[in-house]
Amino acid sequence: MSGLKGFISQLFAGANSHEASSDESLLARYREGDGAAFEILYARHRQGLYRFLLGLSGSTELAEEVYQETWLSLIRSGSQPQGRATFRTWLFQIARNRLIDHWRKHGIHQPMHDSYDEQTHALTDEQNDPEQLLSLSRDSQRLEAALQALPADQREVFLLRAYSDLDLAQIATLTETPLETVKSRLRYAQQKLRRLLAEEVLT
Amino acid sequence: MTDARPTPQDPLVKHFREQSQSEPPAHLDALILAAAHREAPKPKPNLWQRWLRACQQPRWQVAFASLVGVALMLALVQRTPEQLPSYDFAPAPKAAAPLAKKEAELSTARSLAAPAPAAPMAESAAPMQSESFSADMADEAKVSKRAAVPVKALDEQLREVIHLQKSGQAHAADKLLADLHKRYPDQNLSARLKALQKN
Numbered sequence: 001m002s003g004l005k006g007f008i009s010q011l012f013a014g015a016n017s018h019e020a021s022s023d024e025s026l027l028a029r030y031r032e033g034d035g036a037a038f039e040i041l042y043a044r045h046r047q048g049l050y051r052f053l054l055g056l057s058g059s060t061e062l063a064e065e066v067y068q069e070t071w072l073s074l075i076r077s078g079s080q081p082q083g084r085a086t087f088r089t090w091l092f093q094i095a096r097n098r099l100i101d102h103w104r105k106h107g108i109h110q111p112m113h114d115s116y117d118e119q120t121h122a123l124t125d126e127q128n129d130p131e132q133l134l135s136l137s138r139d140s141q142r143l144e145a146a147l148q149a150l151p152a153d154q155r156e157v158f159l160l161r162a163y164s165d166l167d168l169a170q171i172a173t174l175t176e177t178p179l180e181t182v183k184s185r186l187r188y189a190q191q192k193l194r195r196l197l198a199e200e201v202l203t
Numbered sequence: 204m205t206d207a208r209p210t211p212q213d214p215l216v217k218h219f220r221e222q223s224q225s226e227p228p229a230h231l232d233a234l235i236l237a238a239a240h241r242e243a244p245k246p247k248p249n250l251w252q253r254w255l256r257a258c259q260q261p262r263w264q265v266a267f268a269s270l271v272g273v274a275l276m277l278a279l280v281q282r283t284p285e286q287l288p289s290y291d292f293a294p295a296p297k298a299a300a301p302l303a304k305k306e307a308e309l310s311t312a313r314s315l316a317a318p319a320p321a322a323p324m325a326e327s328a329a330p331m332q333s334e335s336f337s338a339d340m341a342d343e344a345k346v347s348k349r350a351a352v353p354v355k356a357l358d359e360q361l362r363e364v365i366h367l368q369k370s371g372q373a374h375a376a377d378k379l380l381a382d383l384h385k386r387y388p389d390q391n392l393s394a395r396l397k398a399l400q401k402n
Contacts, residue, residue, distance in 0.1 A: 030239070033246030038239040042232075050227040067227060071235045075242050143222055162216045163223075190215050 023087035027080060042071070045088070048163040049095055055147050055159040057099060066102060070095040085173070092164045093174050096156075146196040154189035157182055357387060361396050 021029070021037075023044065029037035049070065054063040073094060081090040102108075147155055160171045168186065172179040248256065257263045360383055367376035383392055 031244060033244045035240045035243045038243065039236060042236065042239070046227050046232065051223050051225055054225050064228065064231060068231055068235065072238055075235075075239050078244075140222060140224055143219065158216075158219075161213075162219045193215055 024081065027087055031078065031080070038075075041087075045091055048165065049091060052092065052159045052163040053095055053099065055144075055163070056096075056152075056156055058148050062099075062102065066095060066098045069098050073098070086170070088164060088166060089170050089174050092160065092166070096174065142197065146193050149196055150189050150192055154185045154192070157185040158189040158193070161186055357383070357390065357392075357395070358399065361392065361399050364396065365400055 021040075023041060026037040026041045030041065050063065050067050053066050053070075054060065057063050057066065070091070074091065081087050085093070147159070150158065156175065157171055160166055160174065161168075164171075166174065168182050169179055171177075172182045175182065177185075258267060360379065364376045364380050364383070367373070367379065380392065380396070383390075
């Protein structure tokens with residue numbers, strides 16, 4: 001009897017439960033032939049992935065190219081996230097690797113592989129009051145310029161934090177960087193962005 | 204140690220999320236979704252669908268048809284009644300012989316008790332007694348009876364004639380003899396009577 005009730009509730013609540021499913025179960029459903037599951041998965045991550053690639057590459061054309069390659073490789077690979085990796089980590093890992101491959105293929109200098117002294121770029125900025133935050137620039141071009149002014153490693157961590165919604169441990173796993181380094185990069189990135197955006201408002 | 208979990212109030216991150224307006228172009232969305240639908244694996248059919256597909260293949264159709272045929276034959280064999288009355292048109296000697304014998308004895312007894320009308324009654328009584336049988340069966344019994352009666356019953360009746368003649372009842376003897384002539388027109392009653400008288 002309870003099984004029948006469960007079946008009926010699944011029948012009538014199919015769409016809702018579909019949307020409430022985890023990324024991993026949606027991908028598994030897609031691998032079994034459920035095209036609608038992929039649409040939900042794509043709708044969840046399309047914006048964040050695109051903004052991450054756009055911010056990291058600094059080029060619309062390159063971002064679009066890598067974005068397309070990432071999704072198509074996911075569609076065609078037939079594989080699943082391995083181990084403890086979530087779908088989100090896996091997706092952004094694919095995109096990041098594709099971008100690095102593109103830079104390597106075209107002989108472009110890979111900014112994220114620079115030896116980088118975190119401390120030299122760290123400016124003390126202990127101010128974090130609401131008034132300063134309210135004065136941050138809302139101009140998208142200025143926001144973009146401030147992002148591009150960040151060192152690549154800091155920018156990558158900040159973009160992952162902003163658009164992938166991964167926690168710091170996941171970002172550390174994805175970038176194969178120690179957790180403490182990730183924390184410091186994020187902190188320095190935030191300090192510089194606050195300063196740059198506040199300065200932009202003042203000027 | 205700093206908590207690795209994202210801080211819920213991260214104003215700068217929130218500010219960037221709110222202000223960022225870049226979106227993937229529509230043509231990329233369409234291209235990716237079309238590729239996803241085109242290259243989605245075909246759903247695995249369930250057991251019922253696989254069975255239906257198997258039924259549509261010729262070799263399985265033959266196999267299933269054969270199986271159904273055998274099942275129907277078995278069902279028919281199982282439902283057939285064990286003993287049905289046989290409607291053979293050929294005479295059944297084993298069944299008719301005892302009946303003929305019985306009828307002959309009955310006829311003899313009746314002829315002894317009532318000489319003249321007994322035989323026709325016996326003949327006409329046969330079909331009535333075998334009421335569950337067909338007319339053919341009754342005729343067969345009659346034929347058998349006619350074959351058996353002259354052997355014994357005729358001699359006895361002729362002895363009765365002799366007995367009546369010896370006892371001085373000539374009229375009754377003549378009447379019985381005349382009756383026997385009618386009943387057995389193909390028999391040489393005179394010769395048979397003389398033979399009996401000699402014995």
